[in-house]
Amino acid sequence: MPANRRRRVDEGTGSGPSSPLWMTTYGDLITQILIFFVLLYSLSSIDTRKFDMAMTSLQGSLGILQGGKTYFKGDFIESGTGQNYVGEQEKTELEKIGNEIEKIIESNNLKGIRVDMDERGLMIRFLEGALFDSGKADIKEESKKVLDKIAPILKESNHHIRVEGHTDNVPIHTKEFPSNWELSTTRAVNVVRYFIEMHGIDPKKVSAAGYGEYRPIAPNDSEKNRALNRRVDIIILKSSYEKQEPN
Structure with missing residues (x-):
């Protein structure tokens, strides 16, 4: 069997299930975003409330969680959590x-x-x-x-x-x-x-x-x-x- 033919067969019949290439890219993106915010949180003195609100809004916009974000007087407010913090x-x-x-x-x-x-x-x-x-x-x-x-x-x-x-x-x-x-x-x-x-x-x-x-x-x-x-x-x-x- 020609070498290039054998290589294509091996790639298509691996021992484990294959994933679409877009999922690999998507997974890398989410991991990098998570690392970025963890580093930002650990190395900076930031407002915990704003960090939590930004994370929630980001997750909603990427489709990780249902829902979205609300903008009110310059701050992101998550229903319930934001109000409790303000109170x-x-x-x-x-x-x-x-x-x-x-x-x-x-x-x-x-x-x-x-x-x-x-x-x-x-x-x-x-x-x-x-x-x-x-x-x-x-x-x-x-x-x-x-x-x-x-x-x-x-x-x-x-x-x-x-x-x-x-x-x-x-x-x-x-x-x-x-x-x-x-x-x-x-x-x-x-x-x-x-x-x-x-x-x-x-x-x-x-x-x-x-x-x-x-x-x-x-x-x-x-x-x-x-x-x-x-x-x-x-x-x-x-x-x-x-x-x-x-x-």
Whole structure:
């Protein structure tokens, strides 16, 4: 048998199954891409989230995984994973702000102020005596010093700031405040105005609301509990709640 004939026969009747040539090229390409990203990840200081998003998007575009990519405000976002990352990042940011404010409270021995995280964001709670005299809506002079200390932190934050006024259920009937609605709303507005006029906080990022007696945090069945309900809450809102604020 001629040598060239024998060579063609041997190539076509090998001991193992043959693969199309394009699969070899495709496999080499995927391997090289994987090596590239592994080296990039190990040798560089990169944003882990962006790396994961880029890998997911690349895999989708090559057909390795079903689906594709979404582009939102300059970042790749994978459904679920991206949102979780943003939520954790935002929580960490708000907790850092809370720690800064708590240090101010402790170092200045301030009373009647609490800092907590809730579902809406970071809440700074002022019980009535911390900012206002009973039945009044003018911020006390000594209390302005407290607002002066936290205002720069609020101004630096990119989040929307919501100030809410609350009262107990004891009716008020004065010329200035015919009901608890007016008292709670005026208190919230006065805090907002102080931040804007005295500290230059952007008016677009702050809002005021008065709820009167209708959002208590304790039953109005004792003086101690009623004192808890007479409060002003300053809330640094999470981005998911900022969408509810008017533009």
